[in-house]
Amino acid sequence: MKLTSEEAFQLSRRFRELSVELGNFRFSKWNELSPAQRRTTEDAEWSLLNASSDMITSAVGIVLDETETSLQALQESTNKARRAIRTLKTVRKVIKVATAAVGLAAAIISKDPGAIAKNAKGLFDAATEDDT
Amino acid sequence: MRQSQSIASRIQLFLLTGLLVLGVGCANLAPITEFADISARSAENTGLVTQYVQFPERQKRFQPTDQHSRLDQIARERAAQNERLLLRHTLIAEYMDALGRLASDELVTYDKESDALGKANAHNKFSGESDAGAFGSVSKILFRAATDGWRQKKLRELIGDSNSPFQEVVGALKRIVDQGFAGDIETEEIAIQNHYQTIILSSKDKAGITALEEWRDTRLSEVRARRRAITNYSEVLSKIASGHRTLYDKRDDLDNKDLLQQMSRYAKDLRKLFDTLKNL
Numbered sequence: 001m002k003l004t005s006e007e008a009f010q011l012s013r014r015f016r017e018l019s020v021e022l023g024n025f026r027f028s029k030w031n032e033l034s035p036a037q038r039r040t041t042e043d044a045e046w047s048l049l050n051a052s053s054d055m056i057t058s059a060v061g062i063v064l065d066e067t068e069t070s071l072q073a074l075q076e077s078t079n080k081a082r083r084a085i086r087t088l089k090t091v092r093k094v095i096k097v098a099t100a101a102v103g104l105a106a107a108i109i110s111k112d113p114g115a116i117a118k119n120a121k122g123l124f125d126a127a128t129e130d131d132t
Numbered sequence: 133m134r135q136s137q138s139i140a141s142r143i144q145l146f147l148l149t150g151l152l153v154l155g156v157g158c159a160n161l162a163p164i165t166e167f168a169d170i171s172a173r174s175a176e177n178t179g180l181v182t183q184y185v186q187f188p189e190r191q192k193r194f195q196p197t198d199q200h201s202r203l204d205q206i207a208r209e210r211a212a213q214n215e216r217l218l219l220r221h222t223l224i225a226e227y228m229d230a231l232g233r234l235a236s237d238e239l240v241t242y243d244k245e246s247d248a249l250g251k252a253n254a255h256n257k258f259s260g261e262s263d264a265g266a267f268g269s270v271s272k273i274l275f276r277a278a279t280d281g282w283r284q285k286k287l288r289e290l291i292g293d294s295n296s297p298f299q300e301v302v303g304a305l306k307r308i309v310d311q312g313f314a315g316d317i318e319t320e321e322i323a324i325q326n327h328y329q330t331i332i333l334s335s336k337d338k339a340g341i342t343a344l345e346e347w348r349d350t351r352l353s354e355v356r357a358r359r360r361a362i363t364n365y366s367e368v369l370s371k372i373a374s375g376h377r378t379l380y381d382k383r384d385d386l387d388n389k390d391l392l393q394q395m396s397r398y399a400k401d402l403r404k405l406f407d408t409l410k411n412l
Contacts, residue, residue, distance in 0.1 A: 009311040016318060023326050030333050045326060046199050049319055050206070053188070056319075057209045060184075060312045063304050064216045070300035071220070074227055077294035081230035084286040088239045091279050 005066060008059030012052045019048035161235040161287075161386060163395035164379065168232030170402040171372045175225040177409050180313050180365055181217045183358065185210045187316045194327035220305050224372070227298065234287050235386075239279075288383045295380040299373055306369040309362060317359045324351045364408045371402050 003011070026033065026041045033041070188207035192200055233239065328348035332341050375398035382391040 005307070009307075009315070012311075012315055016315070016322065020322055023322065023329075027329055027333065042326070042330065043196075043198075046195055049322060049326075050195075050199060050202050052315070053191075053203075053206050053319055056312045056315045057206055057213070060213060060217075060308050061209075063308055063312075064213065064220075067220075067300055067304040070297035070304075071223060073297035074223055074294055074301055077290060077297070078223065078227045078230050080293075081227070081234050081286070081290050084283070084290070085230065085233050085239065088279055088283060 003058070003062065005059045005062040008055050008062055012055035012059060015048045015052035015055060019045045019052065022048065160237055161284075161392070162237060163392040163399065164235040164287075164386065165232045165237075166399040167375050167395045167402070168228045168235060170399050170406060171375065172225045172228035172232060174368045174372065174402055174406050174409065175221050175228060177365070178218055178221050179409070180309060180362060181214065181221070184217070184313055184316060185214050187320070190320070191323055194323040217308070220301060224298075224302060224305070227294065228372070231287075231290060234283065234290065239283065284386055287386060291376070291379050291383045295376060298376055302369055302373045302376075306366055306373070309366045309369065313362050314359070314366075317355060317362060320355045320358075321352060324348060324355065361409065364405050368402060368405045368409070371398055371405070374398070375402075 022041055022045045026038055026045070030038070185207075188203040188210065191203050195203065325348070328344055328351075332344050335341055335344070375395065378391070378394055378398070379386075382388055385391065
């Protein structure tokens with residue numbers, strides 16, 4: 001049976017608490033325990049503490065797996081927002097193009113070939129300007 | 133000349149009609165941008181992830197050598213999670229950045245471009261000099277009114293569509309911070325106590341014991357500073373989630389005065405917390 005992230009976190013807490021209880025026992029009975037008994041108890045404490053860290057690592061992995069779908073949905077929302085921002089930037093560009101087009105329109109009305117060429121280039125520049 | 137005058141009168145009619153159709157109310161959503169910006173900057177802070185990944189290596193200092201291979205195994209597993217954890221931070225930051233930019237009034241302000249268009253009209257005799265200023269002023273409002281409505285609709289859709297996955301992703305990161313990273317801190321405290329207490333009880337050198345106790349207290353104070361940082365980061369994530377939920381609840385009335393005041397308060401609270409994260 002697979003653990004949920006909550007169960008894995010609970011187990012990590014329980015292992016940690018057991019390690020602390022063993023440590024309290026070892027330190028409070030220090031003079032009554034033989035060096036070998038102290039060593040055995042201490043080993044068990046570190047094992048439990050590392051089992052707790054193992055469980056944290058597993059729990060984090062489970063949380064990451066559990067939220068993969070939401071993460072992708074959020075990525076998609078972010079992309080949509082960026083597209084909307086690009087569209088609004090395009091409006092700015094359109095006004096610039098319109099401004100350039102006004103100059104070209106006036107040049108065409110005046111039938112001045114030099115002015116038409118100059119304003120046509122201005123319109124082209126405005127239309128092709130990078131708006132990022 | 134007659135053609136120019138005809139164009140000028142059409143422009144005036146266009147502007148007048150536009151203003152009547154759109155109305156002139158434009159929203160100032162600056163507090164939403166403020167909230168989103170500081171949220172994005174806070175989410176970019178990944179110091180706690182680094183500490184989580186480096187935790188097994190720090191533990192080696194306190195644990196007996198026969199435990200080191202097990203710590204190495206944990207280190208490998210955590211290193212493999214590093215990128216996925218950072219991705220959560222990055223995505224929350226990128227989403228809030230996009231939300232902030234979409235809420236930014238700068239995006240729907242075309243003052244410079246409208247002035248240029250007004251001047252071009254006057255310069256080319258499509259409108260008189262006196263009309264050019266009026267044209268610029270009216271077109272500024274007109275362009276903004278037209279785009280602001282669309283922008284607000286997009287913002288509403290964004291907040292509406294993303295609230296559920298956003299709460300999931302931020303909530304998951306908060307659980308990792310509250311239970312995973314904070315759990316590591318508790319383990320570090322226990323390891324430090326075990327390590328030093330075992331040496332102290334085995335020693336008969338009083339001066340050495342005093343020195344060891346000082347070392348232990350220094351190590352413990354470092355760990356406690358990290359614990360405070362974790363508590364603060366958890367609070368940051370709570371504020372970001374709660375602020376977004378408030379936006380979601382009021383998404384149909386984004387320029388509501390009370391909502392904007394609330395967003396300003398969220399931004400202010402986040403700025404205070406942000407300053408405490410600098411040592412991470």
